[in-house]
Amino acid sequence: MGITDILVTGEPIIYAAMVSIALVSIAIPVLLTYFKKWGWLWREWLTTVDHKKIGVMYILSALLMLFRGGMDALMMRVQLAFPDLGFLDSQHYNEIFTTHGTVMIIFMAMPFLIGLMNIIVPLQIGARDFAFPWLNAMSFWSFFIGAMLFNISFVIGGSPDAGWTSYTPLSGAALSPGPGQNFYLMGLQLSGIGTLATGINLMVTILKMRAPGMKLFHMPIFTWSTLVTCFIIVFAFPILTVALALLTIDRIFGAHFFTLTAEGLPMMWANLFWMWGHPEVYIVILPAFGIFSEIIATFAKKRLFGYHAMVWSMIIIALLSFLVWVHHFFTMGAGAFVNSVFSISTMLIAVPTGVKIFNWLATLYKSKIEFTVPMLWSLAFIPSFILGGVTGVMLGMAAADYQFHNSYFLVAHFHYVLIAGTVFACFAGLVFWYPKMFGHKMNERLGKWAFWIFFFGFHVCFFPQYFLGLDGMPRRLFITNVVEWLPLNVISTVGAFGMGLGFIVFVYNVYYSFRHAEREKTGDSWNGNGRTLEWATTTPVPFYNFATVPYVDEIDPYVRMKEEGKTTYDESQLKPIHMPSYKATPIIMMAFLGLASFGLVFEWMPVAIFGLIGGVAVMILRSFDYDDGYYVSVEEIKRIERKARGL
Amino acid sequence: MAKTDKKVPMNHVIGFALSLIMTLLAAWAAIQSDLPVTWVIVFIMVLALLQAGVQLFMFMHMTEKESGGGAVPWNMMFHGFALAAILVAGSLFTMSFGFDHGDHGDHGGEHEEHMEMDDSEGDHSGH
Numbered sequence: 001m002g003i004t005d006i007l008v009t010g011e012p013i014i015y016a017a018m019v020s021i022a023l024v025s026i027a028i029p030v031l032l033t034y035f036k037k038w039g040w041l042w043r044e045w046l047t048t049v050d051h052k053k054i055g056v057m058y059i060l061s062a063l064l065m066l067f068r069g070g071m072d073a074l075m076m077r078v079q080l081a082f083p084d085l086g087f088l089d090s091q092h093y094n095e096i097f098t099t100h101g102t103v104m105i106i107f108m109a110m111p112f113l114i115g116l117m118n119i120i121v122p123l124q125i126g127a128r129d130f131a132f133p134w135l136n137a138m139s140f141w142s143f144f145i146g147a148m149l150f151n152i153s154f155v156i157g158g159s160p161d162a163g164w165t166s167y168t169p170l171s172g173a174a175l176s177p178g179p180g181q182n183f184y185l186m187g188l189q190l191s192g193i194g195t196l197a198t199g200i201n202l203m204v205t206i207l208k209m210r211a212p213g214m215k216l217f218h219m220p221i222f223t224w225s226t227l228v229t230c231f232i233i234v235f236a237f238p239i240l241t242v243a244l245a246l247l248t249i250d251r252i253f254g255a256h257f258f259t260l261t262a263e264g265l266p267m268m269w270a271n272l273f274w275m276w277g278h279p280e281v282y283i284v285i286l287p288a289f290g291i292f293s294e295i296i297a298t299f300a301k302k303r304l305f306g307y308h309a310m311v312w313s314m315i316i317i318a319l320l321s322f323l324v325w326v327h328h329f330f331t332m333g334a335g336a337f338v339n340s341v342f343s344i345s346t347m348l349i350a351v352p353t354g355v356k357i358f359n360w361l362a363t364l365y366k367s368k369i370e371f372t373v374p375m376l377w378s379l380a381f382i383p384s385f386i387l388g389g390v391t392g393v394m395l396g397m398a399a400a401d402y403q404f405h406n407s408y409f410l411v412a413h414f415h416y417v418l419i420a421g422t423v424f425a426c427f428a429g430l431v432f433w434y435p436k437m438f439g440h441k442m443n444e445r446l447g448k449w450a451f452w453i454f455f456f457g458f459h460v461c462f463f464p465q466y467f468l469g470l471d472g473m474p475r476r477l478f479i480t481n482v483v484e485w486l487p488l489n490v491i492s493t494v495g496a497f498g499m500g501l502g503f504i505v506f507v508y509n510v511y512y513s514f515r516h517a518e519r520e521k522t523g524d525s526w527n528g529n530g531r532t533l534e535w536a537t538t539t540p541v542p543f544y545n546f547a548t549v550p551y552v553d554e555i556d557p558y559v560r561m562k563e564e565g566k567t568t569y570d571e572s573q574l575k576p577i578h579m580p581s582y583k584a585t586p587i588i589m590m591a592f593l594g595l596a597s598f599g600l601v602f603e604w605m606p607v608a609i610f611g612l613i614g615g616v617a618v619m620i621l622r623s624f625d626y627d628d629g630y631y632v633s634v635e636e637i638k639r640i641e642r643k644a645r646g647l
Numbered sequence: 648m649a650k651t652d653k654k655v656p657m658n659h660v661i662g663f664a665l666s667l668i669m670t671l672l673a674a675w676a677a678i679q680s681d682l683p684v685t686w687v688i689v690f691i692m693v694l695a696l697l698q699a700g701v702q703l704f705m706f707m708h709m710t711e712k713e714s715g716g717g718a719v720p721w722n723m724m725f726h727g728f729a730l731a732a733i734l735v736a737g738s739l740f741t742m743s744f745g746f747d748h749g750d751h752g753d754h755g756g757e758h759e760e761h762m763e764m765d766d767s768e769g770d771h772s773g774h
Binding site: 231235239265267268271272275322323325326334338341342 | 726727730733734737738740741742
């Protein structure tokens, strides 16, 4: 295989991408060497097991992936607004909508939310780190290396082009030869390890490491949403793992699980994919619900209305999420009875979701709302998400779905729930907890600009798509020069660029706030409105989170603490704190497994075997590592706390 | 994390070896053996049950004496089996139920034919 067979050639856009990737990958080492930051990067970040730093890395990577997926989206929108321009050819268009979907779901939405969980959940429950800090670092590196493996596909080897659902037989070896689909399989498989490990890790953390006195029904609602999400992850991700493994064996080792050739069942892929895929959409929406609940309660300045109903509706949503997968392929032809069963289970999900909506409204009712940036995102979420939810119920009616299926109506629906739900929540949560992560708030004025531009861009982009769908425009279509569709497509593209502009303002705000924002002096950053334990820590949060762990026996414990003038800090109770040591093994192990995956993508077995052996060797090394961590002395804690609290 | 007196967890090593052997046996039965298809399926099913037993007894906390059975994850086990039931029953339900658009008669016959083809192909690859 020559170099020209591996690199993707013949596309000006891809050449430009190659040049920029080359420049960035030269610039980063040069800058690191120039500023002598290699040691700092390795000691403080690459080998860290601190949940807060890992969370920051998750969020940074997710923002990077949001940029990549967003560029894909803008390219698609340009093509659809000007179909005669010849901007993209059909192959390139197929690759772009595939990578857009995959990147946004797997490498943007989930890591962003997992990043927020990483930082906030231990702080909310009064824990000093995850239950398994080493595993947490491993999870991050498996996600990051999986994401990078997936992303290099567009310059090396060619991108996958069978849609983010990767339906067989199209994605099988016969119809999609070459490394493209392998990148999809191995990228998802590798990052899936991390997601599953995080699910277990957070579940154990929440169940076993809560502050003394804190019962499950005292937990903050975001922690509850995380716990429920972890259950879904632990039960749903193995299905994806198996499906991906079967398709990998099909493609690389010539089996026939999903090919008709030797009595395989192509439709089984759709079945397995959506058995994971539907729970997956709740994996990305339930934490979003948790974030909005926290923000709405904080800025409505009262306890969340119907806390217990909120928790139970999340649990019911989680159960139902495993019983509706067929609604993604009603048109496969499973027959009226099967479709009816899943149609009804689908509509049932609207009930607990409706309960949540009314609880948010009831929390807002007759409260003194403070219109901060996170609150704006949360308030915008409610009506926008309802538009997506109601059209979801329409799609859930099997008979009607035969009309809506695979049209832009569907595209508009899932963007309405995923953007108005998950993306709004990511922005809202990041702005809300930003002071906890970086010691300063984001600028409110720029934040409002970013919000309004993004909000209007979003509706202008996706609202017309409902009508395009009703006019019969199918999804994944690269030539749309049907005169009736053009005006709405152009409007939609304008909206997409609006969202892009909103994102740029948001990113500029990160830079602007870093330079100019006032540094936080107290831990309770939002005018003293914090209700849960994370606001009781000092800012910046010390690496051990809580010098003395508070006793909690109610919801929103920090409200009473403030009324009684207490803090979580009690100098007389100080004891040495046991903390985990930083380790290089997670990044090295995942780098080996990344190499193995890369070998499998190109079916270079020696490379794959070498990588696997390396990975297993690091695992063995890790099993004989008896480092139990270290103790932070009472004197050092006193010094840090006195400085942070200005005592 | 905590240091224990036993440096080598023999239970885990035996369990690991057993699970590997059983996986290889299943692969052998499907690819290399000359057993009739029905027996291959029965054999793999039995191996699957044994495999689940190995996981539960040698890796999970089923036999943990210190906690008096308190660490047995009954809740998770129940959910795991419930999900497996949904997976299998649900797949059968959606993938085979209601696919008879008029031609009821030859459904069963077709099935048998498939099995025979499977069998003969197995023979070819075996040689």
